[in-house]
Amino acid sequence: MFVLKNVKYKDILNIEELHIPPRKITVITGKSGTGKTTLLKMLNKLISPDSGEIFFKGTPLKEIDSVELRRKVVMLPQFPVVFPGNVKENLILGLKFSGKKIPHDEELRNILKFVMLEKDLNDDPEKFSGGEKQRLALARVLLMDPEVLLLDEPTSSLDEKTGIEIIKKVSNFAKNREKTLVIVTHNPELKKFADVLIELKNGRVL
Numbered sequence: 001m002f003v004l005k006n007v008k009y010k011d012i013l014n015i016e017e018l019h020i021p022p023r024k025i026t027v028i029t030g031k032s033g034t035g036k037t038t039l040l041k042m043l044n045k046l047i048s049p050d051s052g053e054i055f056f057k058g059t060p061l062k063e064i065d066s067v068e069l070r071r072k073v074v075m076l077p078q079f080p081v082v083f084p085g086n087v088k089e090n091l092i093l094g095l096k097f098s099g100k101k102i103p104h105d106e107e108l109r110n111i112l113k114f115v116m117l118e119k120d121l122n123d124d125p126e127k128f129s130g131g132e133k134q135r136l137a138l139a140r141v142l143l144m145d146p147e148v149l150l151l152d153e154p155t156s157s158l159d160e161k162t163g164i165e166i167i168k169k170v171s172n173f174a175k176n177r178e179k180t181l182v183i184v185t186h187n188p189e190l191k192k193f194a195d196v197l198i199e200l201k202n203g204r205v206l
Ligand SMILES: Nc1ncnc2c1ncn2[C@@H]1O[C@H](COP(=O)(O)OP(=O)(O)OP(=O)(O)O)[C@@H](O)[C@H]1O
Pocket: 010, 012, 030, 031, 032, 033, 034, 035, 036, 037, 038, 039
């Protein structure tokens, strides 16, 4: 799905070659500050390498329109944002952006159940806890149904049990729907979901 060749970014990343396969779960681990988020941002074209090339399905990323790419590749940031408006408005925001059909409320309630968020569509997410906001943001990106999901520390604000349970469900979702899933994490428990495990150290692939 992605191939990186001789990718350098400041003194943060220096990746000779890296392949992220389609329809698999890739887990990226490594100490804090080692460049994991920077790598995810590059895959989402939020930043571009200083040198080297990143290919998405064989096409250099620099030749792909950013908005077009982000319809197919969606990133969930480590500290997801909650937008003004109720839960429903927060859920459908990404769909509006990508011009997709807005699902019925029943489907929206189902996605809340899927991420184990016991909230109503009319609730105000500004009052949610960090973990609840994280699950709401996860529900938003799952609804967008992209080809590639990039999750940055998706369990960082959740207790261990809930975190594992949710990643298990998201992994099954990805497998069943043939999605490419990339998870950046500190949590060693999440390694077991990996088809491919990538460890970064000082911006290099171990
Ligand atoms: N735009 C930037 N300019 C300069 N330095 C940056 C920039 N973005 C990130 N950094 C630095 O690059 C390093 C890698 O950051 P990054 O967020 O990719 O690490 P990480 O592995 O995701 O860390 P964590 O696990 O703590 O989230 C850090 O030292 C960070 O301070």
